[in-house]
Amino acid sequence: MTDQSSQSERRVKLVAALREWGDVQYLTVAFAPGNQAGIDMLTWCQDGARLFQDAVSLGADVVILDPRLPNFALEDVQRLYHYEEKPIVVIAALPPEPGDWLERMSTAGALGHVQLPLTEESTRRLVGIIHTAVQRALQERASSSYIPQLAPEAARVIASQGWQRATVVVWAAKGGVGKTTVAENIAALLGVVGNRKTALVDLNMAGGNVHIHLGLRPEKNIFSLASLYEFRKSMKAGDVQAHMAPYRGNLWVLVGVPRQHMAGASCFMGEEGEVGKRFTIALMDLLRQMFDFVIVDLGQDLNHKMHLAALRAADLVLVVVNPEMAGLLDTHEVLEALFEHVQLDKSRFRLVVNRFHPDAGISRREIVEVLRLSEIGVVPEAGTLVTASLNARRPLVLSHNSPVSDGLAQVASSIFPPLAQIWKQKGILGRGRKGLLDRVLDALGA
Ligand SMILES: Nc1ncnc2c1ncn2[C@@H]1O[C@H](COP(=O)(O)OP(=O)(O)O)[C@@H](O)[C@H]1O
Numbered sequence: 001m002t003d004q005s006s007q008s009e010r011r012v013k014l015v016a017a018l019r020e021w022g023d024v025q026y027l028t029v030a031f032a033p034g035n036q037a038g039i040d041m042l043t044w045c046q047d048g049a050r051l052f053q054d055a056v057s058l059g060a061d062v063v064i065l066d067p068r069l070p071n072f073a074l075e076d077v078q079r080l081y082h083y084e085e086k087p088i089v090v091i092a093a094l095p096p097e098p099g100d101w102l103e104r105m106s107t108a109g110a111l112g113h114v115q116l117p118l119t120e121e122s123t124r125r126l127v128g129i130i131h132t133a134v135q136r137a138l139q140e141r142a143s144s145s146y147i148p149q150l151a152p153e154a155a156r157v158i159a160s161q162g163w164q165r166a167t168v169v170v171w172a173a174k175g176g177v178g179k180t181t182v183a184e185n186i187a188a189l190l191g192v193v194g195n196r197k198t199a200l201v202d203l204n205m206a207g208g209n210v211h212i213h214l215g216l217r218p219e220k221n222i223f224s225l226a227s228l229y230e231f232r233k234s235m236k237a238g239d240v241q242a243h244m245a246p247y248r249g250n251l252w253v254l255v256g257v258p259r260q261h262m263a264g265a266s267c268f269m270g271e272e273g274e275v276g277k278r279f280t281i282a283l284m285d286l287l288r289q290m291f292d293f294v295i296v297d298l299g300q301d302l303n304h305k306m307h308l309a310a311l312r313a314a315d316l317v318l319v320v321v322n323p324e325m326a327g328l329l330d331t332h333e334v335l336e337a338l339f340e341h342v343q344l345d346k347s348r349f350r351l352v353v354n355r356f357h358p359d360a361g362i363s364r365r366e367i368v369e370v371l372r373l374s375e376i377g378v379v380p381e382a383g384t385l386v387t388a389s390l391n392a393r394r395p396l397v398l399s400h401n402s403p404v405s406d407g408l409a410q411v412a413s414s415i416f417p418p419l420a421q422i423w424k425q426k427g428i429l430g431r432g433r434k435g436l437l438d439r440v441l442d443a444l445g446a
């Protein structure tokens with residue numbers, strides 16, 4: 001196992017895209033041929049315009065990059081990372097002068113950083129940083145959740161397909177049927193996999209938990225936004241944006257009420273709920289202008305004026321049910337009352353049958369007949385897979401290829417049709433890369 005080719009495969013190839021010769025000198029010494037760190041320095045690139053070409057043609061695995069490099073374009077970080085043959089990782093070399101370099105480079109996709117000027121000490125630390133980043137990129141590339149940048153041809157086809165922006169409310173007549181699960185995964189499919197600008201809004205006034213599922217900090221939330229609205233009597237897009245938390249890709253989250261007692265505050269319940277209603281109408285109106293897709297996780301209680309206001313603002317209402325007769329009959333009753341008394345347009349309501357199992361003793365046809373609503377999708381019973389993804393703080397559709405993810409993707413594709421094609425491409429790549437990972441990890445001795 002010590003033949004030349006496996007030896008050279010095992011080593012990480014590095015390009016130094018730095019400005020100062022002094023910094024490059026440290027790397028040249030530390031990563032000279034035959035060094036123990038397992039990293040070989042290939043070249044010193046001094047022109048950002050040549051960086052991508054140099055890295056690709058030399059077969060680099062990692063670039064140490066000073067963002068002040070002349071002619072450097074920030075998009076190259078992503079271009080390198082998504083390079084077809086293998087990921088080329090960027091480690092940010094942060095300029096000594098103050099600035100938001102770290103934030104900008106991390107947002108651009110750098111997987112690690114080191115402070116300039118380099119020292120013997122920091123160069124030593126770089127060894128671990130580089131190996132960790134390269135492994136992380138290889139694992140991500142091989143995982144089924146890897147989302148490649150779309151080839152220009154595929155992107156053109158997708159852009160030419162028709163789709164419409166939409167506000168989608170996810171509702172159920174009772175708790176525990178999978179509203180939040182459906183809302184989060186649809187949002188992740190549209191905003192991360194489909195890369196459309198998407199908002200996920202936790203508007204469950206009986207207590208929000210989206211932030212817990214996604215591992216987001218609860219400080220900025222719908223309560224702080226509603227308080228601002230109550231105080232100012234108006235709200236701008238900038239206010240809404242400032243209260244949202246970025247998730248991955250193009251997905252933004254408005255965290256719900258983190259503490260139960262806040263749901264009774266005057267900004268929601270003042271004037272017998274009219275304050276909250278006006279806030280909800282203003283919020284939905286702004287979100288519709290700001291985002292391609294707005295996905296709302298709604299509480300079950302339709303006597304709550306905020307819930308009802310959100311339903312009214314929806315282009316599409318996904319009614320989540322489980323294959324269980326008592327629950328179906330309850331749902332039917334609530335919906336009939338709603339259509340009768342509140343005059344909501346029934347044609348905007350669609351069924352999502354969640355936790356479906358053929359042995360449940362009730363067929364999809366029966367479910368549709370009981371509710372007299374058409375079905376938009378079926379999500380199978382997933383056992384512990386859903387719980388595991390919750391504990392991992394990652395929507396299922398970003399973690400696993402499974403029939404559950406396929407069911408959720410089917411629902412999301414009827415909202416954004418090009419997603420069907422993107423999902424298919426992702427599945428094919430996810431499977432195809434497995435062998436590559438195994439080989440690369442073997443070569444790395446992992
Ligand atoms: N398709 C499914 N298969 C298995 N478990 C599921 C499925 N959908 C949801 N669950 C589980 O059901 C529970 C309730 O889901 P949740 O989305 O929080 O419901 P809701 O928001 O309607 O109260 C969670 O523990 C979740 O893991």
Ligand SMILES: [Mg+2]
Nearest residue numbers: 179180204209
């Ligand atoms: Mg919920």
